[in-house]
Amino acid sequence: MALIRWEPARDLNSLFSSIFDTPTGSVSAGRRWLPAMDLVETDDHFVLRADLPGLAEDDVDVTLENDVLSVSGQRKAESETREKGYYRVERASGAFARSLTLPEGVDPDAIEANFDRGVLEIRIPKPEERKPRRVTITADVGEPKTITGTATTAENDTNAQPAGASA
Numbered sequence: 001m002a003l004i005r006w007e008p009a010r011d012l013n014s015l016f017s018s019i020f021d022t023p024t025g026s027v028s029a030g031r032r033w034l035p036a037m038d039l040v041e042t043d044d045h046f047v048l049r050a051d052l053p054g055l056a057e058d059d060v061d062v063t064l065e066n067d068v069l070s071v072s073g074q075r076k077a078e079s080e081t082r083e084k085g086y087y088r089v090e091r092a093s094g095a096f097a098r099s100l101t102l103p104e105g106v107d108p109d110a111i112e113a114n115f116d117r118g119v120l121e122i123r124i125p126k127p128e129e130r131k132p133r134r135v136t137i138t139a140d141v142g143e144p145k146t147i148t149g150t151a152t153t154a155e156n157d158t159n160a161q162p163a164g165a166s167a
Contacts, residue, residue, distance in 0.1 A: 033075060033092035039100075048100070048122040057115040062122060064108050071120065072097035103127055 036051045050071060052060060060073040077093035105127030112123045 033094050033096055034098070035096060037071075037098065044126060046124040046126065048120075048124065050120040050122075051118065052115075052120055053118045055118065060115065060120060062113050062120075064102075064111065067102045067104065067106070068099050069102055069111070069122070069124070070097060070099045071122075 038047075038049045040047045040049070048069075048071075052073065052075075054075055055073055059075070060071065063070045063072075072095070074095040075093045102124060103126075107125060107127075110125045114121045114123075
């Protein structure tokens with residue numbers, strides 16, 4: 001069995017790209033609206049930035065449930081009436097919801113969110129690295145230790161090998 005080093009940034013990035021690229025919510029005029037989001041790793045935090053132009057702080061919800069951080073909201077469509085000619089609407093509107101699974105060990109009380117000029121920034125503190133605990137091995141100079149347990153016989157154990165046989 002191979003040992004693989006856990007790299008939370010790699011796991012978070014792969015989850016970020018696979019989950020955040022899946023649209024949810026309504027689609028307006030045949031176009032979906034998914035706000036652009038960046039995920040940046042610093043020494044102490046993961047920083048999620050979302051471009052939410054035209055939205056106010058009250059239009060956005062950030063929730064955390066079972067290690068899943070969700071950002072959702074709705075951009076309302078602007079209605080305009082024209083009697084002559086034609087016009088084109090390129091800006092998408094509607095609801096959006098995007099979720100991100102956080103690495104194990106993140107302190108939910110330490111997550112901070114700030115909304116400034118249409119940009120939502122969420123700072124997620126990295127979990128403390130689990131440091132290996134060193135176990136001291138002591139040599140027992142006395143008598144050898146004996147292991148006690150129950151014996152099995154070949155009749156009772158279908159996997160038993162005769163003495164001297166190799167598996």
